[in-house]
Amino acid sequence: MPELPEVETTVRAINKFENEKLVAVIIHNRNLRWKVDKTIEKKIVNKKITKISRRAKYILIQFEDLYIMLHLGMSGNLRIQRNNNNHFKKHDHAEFVFKDEKIIFNDVRRFGSIHLTKNPFDHELIKVLGIEPLSNQFNEDYLYEVCKNSNLEIKKILMDQRKIVGVGNIYASESLFLSRISPERIGKKLSIKDCSNLSNSIKKVLKEAIKMGGTTLKDFYSADGNQGYFKIKLNVYGKDGQLCNSCNNIITKKIIGQRSTFMCSKCQN
DNA sequence: CTGAGATCCTGTCTGC
DNA sequence: TGCAGACAGGATCTCA
Structure with missing residues (x-):
């Protein structure tokens, strides 16, 4: 599904959670493209998001002291849902819950991934990436x-x-x-x-x-x-x-x- | 190093 | 209808 424009669109839609505190994290299925880190819940819960951005097709969510990186793979997407709405879909693998709303990670084919990292720019999957096509360096x-x-x-x-x-x-x-x-x-x-x-x-x-x-x-x-x-x-x-x-x-x-x-x-x- | 091909996974559509 | 096979927005890994 998602190439740069779809990922960018998704980032803009979840930008409103910048400066909000994550009140709960629920991982329903850790078997994505890579196993989801077992410590992710306790490491980000109760922390405030300071910045949401994009690098390549990765969504970077920065907390005070660490980041999570999301990749949507072929079939992944995020959806914002109110906390009082208990409707779930097949292949909802993770929930990031805020005060009133949550972000749900859904991915039928599970080619997407969720990583925890101190610094995404040192992450092996990010380090090998080429330049951004919308930057001035791309010419x-x-x-x-x-x-x-x-x-x-x-x-x-x-x-x-x-x-x-x-x-x-x-x-x-x-x-x-x-x-x-x-x-x-x-x-x-x-x-x-x-x-x-x-x-x-x-x-x-x-x-x-x-x-x-x-x-x-x-x-x-x-x-x-x-x-x-x-x-x-x-x-x-x-x-x-x-x-x-x-x-x-x-x-x-x-x-x-x-x-x-x-x-x-x-x-x- | 390079490049080709298999592979991960589920769902949908096509053709017999 | 049923069923097999192809195909789907991605990207890594293995092997030659």
Whole structure:
């Protein structure tokens, strides 16, 4: 489910809990992508959240002396629910309870995770991450550096979180369409001009998607219960067999790096 | 070091 | 209907 725009949307929805004190923590299932730390409940309960932010696809919740990091994996999401509402859903794995409301972590496939850490920026999963695509460091020069010696398809490069973070399967296909570059183009064949187009397209697509609250294909909901409306702006993702908006050619699907990839072979070279 | 492929898990949809 | 198989927004691990 969640790529950078969906995670960012989720972070904005739970931001209101900054400066609130956690009054209870309940972990129903510790068997997520990684086992949830057994001491997490007692280490964060009764502590105040000082900051909620995002790094790549991780949600960082800072307390006075430590952090928890959440990753939503493929199917995870958070939902805010009033404490007097006792409705639970299948696959609700954790509850973070505040005075009036709680944040519930739900994840059907359990590819998501919850980590406890003193400093996320020293955490092994965070340390290996590449740069943020919406930062100034991400530009044509950076992308060119990353591509110029690579024999991999550009789509694989874009989705490699060690190089660029936050871009997943939807936004990789969409950015490549916007920049008219084929997902199959080999990294080293990209010119600086291509990298300029592509880096700009990535920023544009991600910013627009954030503005629309992310993309809901089927089960992404932000923590406030809203779905994301970027789906109506998708040009190629999930549209194989349909006509390209730009040239009326048929959009095709192809597996690249074990992931479905959508493109217009007439517009993209 | 690189890169390809398997793998974790549950649910839904398609085709026979 | 039933059932097998493919596929789904991610990312790590193993092996060549």
